[in-house]
Amino acid sequence: MSHSRWKSLRERKLTAGFTEPEDVAEARQEIRLSMALARAVFERRTELGLTQSELAARAGLTQAKVSRIEGSDTVPTLPLLSRLAQALDSSLTIALDDDKTHVSFTAHKTDAA
Numbered sequence: 277m278s279h280s281r282w283k284s285l286r287e288r289k290l291t292a293g294f295t296e297p298e299d300v301a302e303a304r305q306e307i308r309l310s311m312a313l314a315r316a317v318f319e320r321r322t323e324l325g326l327t328q329s330e331l332a333a334r335a336g337l338t339q340a341k342v343s344r345i346e347g348s349d350t351v352p353t354l355p356l357l358s359r360l361a362q363a364l365d366s367s368l369t370i371a372l373d374d375d376k377t378h379v380s381f382t383a384h385k386t387d388a389a
Contacts, residue, residue, distance in 0.1 A: 306351065309372070312379040314348035320364045320381040321346075334363035 296304075321331050321342075328342040335342070336359060344350045345360075352360065361368040366381035 305375075305377075307348070308377050309370075309379070310348040310351050312377045313351065313370075314346050316368075316379040316381055317342075317360060317364070318346045320366055320383075323383075324364065331360075331363055335359045 317331075321328070326334075328346070329339045331337075332339045332342045335356075337356075341350075345352055357368055361381065364381050366383050369378070369380050369382060371378040
């Protein structure tokens, strides 16, 4: 099938109200959440100047587990998320709205006294 023919078929499906199968949409949402979490863990870890091994030691994990989380190869359980937040000296916020996902670690405030 030539590219131009494929494009025509694709355009026909889109204009005919073609919708993505539910299982594909669910998988896409899981991947989006996993990637948002991975990015948030990486950004907070590097903000603190920690290596994956140092974060793993703080959280009672292995470096490989931290790598899988940052690589969005796994979605951690709630208890593990709690340990990660503590190890990153942060509060974890996860907002899930339809197609929009937001994950962030907010640093705990420290006294400047």
